[in-house]
Amino acid sequence: MKTTCKVISFEYQTSDIFVFKVKCNENVEYKPGQFFMLSISGITYDNKLKKDLCMPIKRAYSVSSIRNEKYIEFCVKKENEGTVSLALSKLKIGDTINITGPYGKFVLKENKKDIVLLAIGSGITPIMSMLRSIVKNKIYLNKKITLIYGNKEEITYKDEIIKLCKDKINLIFSLTKINKKVTNCQTIFNRITISTLEDLNIDYTNSNIYMCGKLEFIKNLKDSFKEKGISKENINFEIY
Ligand SMILES: Cc1cc2nc3c(=O)[nH]c(=O)nc-3n(C[C@H](O)[C@H](O)[C@H](O)COP(=O)(O)OP(=O)(O)OC[C@H]3O[C@@H](n4cnc5c(N)ncnc54)[C@H](O)[C@@H]3O)c2cc1C
Structure with a gap:
């Protein structure tokens, strides 16, 4: 599923790790441990010949919240030379991001160990x-x-x-x-x-x-x- 979400909170947890919450246009289901692909408009691969074909750059980010909350929370390490994490580190309340997913099999198993x-x-x-x-x-x-x-x-x-x-x-x-x-x-x-x-x-x-x-x-x-x-x-x- 692909949806657009609005940033509703943003805070640094440490000097280089920040947490932000987003509210999505649609109800998004996911399991603890799964991740979404995130992109921000304007952060695209360069296509000097065909500007309208510039593809958004996407990166995987796990979810730190749980499904019943009214928001999705992400926790990201800012890479000073990184593309998407650096752009995410500049998000402000009210900005939008796009997410697709959820993906991943890193989820709690149901056995009794x-x-x-x-x-x-x-x-x-x-x-x-x-x-x-x-x-x-x-x-x-x-x-x-x-x-x-x-x-x-x-x-x-x-x-x-x-x-x-x-x-x-x-x-x-x-x-x-x-x-x-x-x-x-x-x-x-x-x-x-x-x-x-x-x-x-x-x-x-x-x-x-x-x-x-x-x-x-x-x-x-x-x-x-x-x-x-x-x-x-x-x-x-x-x-x-
Ligand atoms: C399933 C999954 C889940 C993930 N979940 C999270 C998460 O919850 N939180 C999180 O913080 N991360 C997570 N990641 C990592 C995340 O997807 C990104 O890889 C990370 O944020 C870096 O992306 P970026 O675009 O900022 O950096 P990129 O632009 O991809 O750069 C990555 C690194 O390469 C270096 N670099 C870039 N260009 C050059 C160059 N030309 N020469 C030399 N070095 C260069 C940069 O310094 C940077 O450190 C996850 C990854 C996976 C696979």
Whole structure:
């Protein structure tokens, strides 16, 4: 489905990650973890010969909200040399964007396993949608759920994540640029690897694992899980 949406809020979560909400012209259905292709009018591929054939540049962005809300929320990392993320970073309330979708199979599975959520940076976006859905709809809360979220020093969605996880979800922050806790939550000061899970006694062997972030982060963990004999069906990921 393709629709036009109006920006209704915009705020920076950290120095380079911003969150914005849009209201769409039509009712849009999606599952936590899915993404849309976004484009902005005026941000097009150059066609010097036929100006009217300039195609809009589209990029994939996951949804961080859940379906029942009256808006769709996106969370984007501003790439200083990037095309679409930079244009999105300049959005103002009332501006419009175009979306097509939803797409993607990075969604919560309906089996009865424990859940391990692993994210770095803006990779929290689809995980945030899953987390909001788990807590709001009270699903899977009889299972052991762990979230490990890695950042350099600033934590996107910090206060909401702490609130959502309180007493329900085992939450661990990982910080790689500083050596000081920025919350009262359990914090490690290393990159997230399979050793992190083992050191923290997280039983990933009988869990559905969902991870999102840059290629190197996903590849490293995916290879380690494979080496440990974890079945492919239990390893779910989205690469940014
Ligand atoms: C399924 C999916 C979901 C995603 N969801 C999200 C999300 O929720 N949030 C999010 O922030 N991102 C998400 N992404 C990533 C997003 O789609 C974009 O790839 C990202 O925002 C960068 O796009 P851009 O147009 O700003 O940068 P691009 O213009 O594509 O540039 C990408 C990088 O290349 C560099 N670059 C560009 N041109 C040059 C050049 N000529 N020479 C050297 N370097 C150059 C830029 O510095 C930039 O860092 C997702 C990706 C996928 C596949």
